[in-house]
Amino acid sequence: MEVLLKFKLNEHLYLRDPEQTAIGKAIVSNAIELIFEIGFEQFTFKKLASRINSTEPTIYRYFTSKYKLLTYILNWYWTYLEYVCKMHLVEVNDPTKKMILILEIITHHINHHTQLHDYNLDHLHLIVISESSKSYLVKEVDEINNDMMFAPLKSLCLFISEVILKLEPHFPYPRSLASTLLETAHNQHFFSEHLPKLTDNASRENHKDYVLKYLTRLTFYTVKPA
Template sequence: MERLRIQITIDPALYTRDPETTDLGRKIVSKSIEMIDELGFEKFTFKKLGLAINSNESSIYRYFESKHALLVYLVSWYWSWIEYKIVFATTNVSDPSIKLLSCIDLLTKDVIEDTSISYVNEVILHRIIVAESSKAYHTKDIDKENSKGYYKTYKRVVQRVSDFVTDIHPTYEYPHMLISTVIEGAHHQRYFSKHLPSLTNVCEGKNNITEFYKELVLNAIK
C-alpha cells in the first residue's frame, strides 16, 4: 500500500519561485538543510550550495532572494509541519487538557523523521530550528518582514496552543507568553543539553525537557 504523502503549503511571500514545483527547487531545500546543519548559517552561502547541487548560484536566487529568505522559508516550513501535526493530534479530542499536553509533547520532544515528505529531513531541520531559527527574526528588518506575514505560521502555532490554555483556564492572562516561552525555552534546553549540559537537568534516556514544560504549564494555569 502506498504511503500517504502530505504537502506543506508555504506563503508565496517567502520565496521568489515555489521550490516545491521543480526538482531543482526541492534539491535546493533539501541540500540547504544538510549544509546549514553541517556548516552553520553564518558559513553557509548560495555559492557553496550551488557547487554542492551542481547548479549555478544564480539559479538559487531565482527561488530565494537571499540566504536569510531561505532561512525564513525553512522556519516557516517547519512550523507549518508542526501545525499539521497539532491539528492531526487534537482533532476529535474533546478534553482540552489532553490537547494541551499533546501539543507540549510535539513542541518540546526530539523530532522523528516523517517519511510522508520525501525531500525534507525533519530531524536535521529540527536541529536547525533549535540552533539557528532565532536568526530568522532577530534582524533589523523584523517589523517590515512581520508586516509582510513572514512569521505568521509560527504565530499561528502559538495561537492554536494558547487557545487550549484558555479553554482550560479562561481568565489566564498570559497564554501567548506561556506558550512562546515553552517553545523558545525548549529549544534552548535542547541546545544546552548538547553543548552546555551544566545549564540543564537533562538525563540521557529520560524525557526531562518535555516533562519539565508539562509541569511548568500545568502549574502556571492550575
C-alpha cells in the same frame, strides 16, 4: 507508506515557488542538510550550488538571500508542526490530554515520518533548535513582520494558546505562555546538549526527555486546569 505534504508559504519569501519544480525542491531539501551539517553562518549559496550540481544564479532565481531561504525552511516547519498538532488533537476532547500531546509534539516525542517530501524532519528539528532565532533577532524585524513572514509561527502560537484557554479560561497570558513553551523547548534542548550548566539535566543525556518533563511541569504549575 510514503507521505507527501505540500504547504503554500508566504510569496514574499521566494521569487519562484520551490515546491513547483524538481530543482526548487532540491534547493530546499539540500539546504536543510547543508545547514544541519555546517551551520547557518558557514552556509552559502555557492556551497549549496556545488552540492546540487547547479549554479548560484539558479538558486537566486528562487531565493534572494540565504536569510529568505532559512525563513522559508522555518515557516515550512511551523506550518508542518501546526498540521501535526491538529491531526493528533482532532479526536481528543480533554484539554489536559490536548496540552500533553502538544508538549510531546513540540519536543518531538510524537512519532513523525522521518522523510516528508524529501525533508529530513530530524535534521530540520535540530536546525530549528540552533538557528530559528536568527530569523527574527534582526534589525529589520519590523519590516519583515509587515510582510507576514512570521505568520506560521504566530498561527501555531495561537493554536496552542487556545488549548491553554481550554485548560483555564481566565488565564491572562495564553499567547505569551505559548511562545514561551516553543522558545523554551528549543533553548533548553540546546543548553542541555551544549551548555548543560544552564539546565538541571544532571545526566547530560536524553535531552528531549528532559525538556518534555521541564515543559510539562512549567505548564501545569503555571496553568491550573479549570
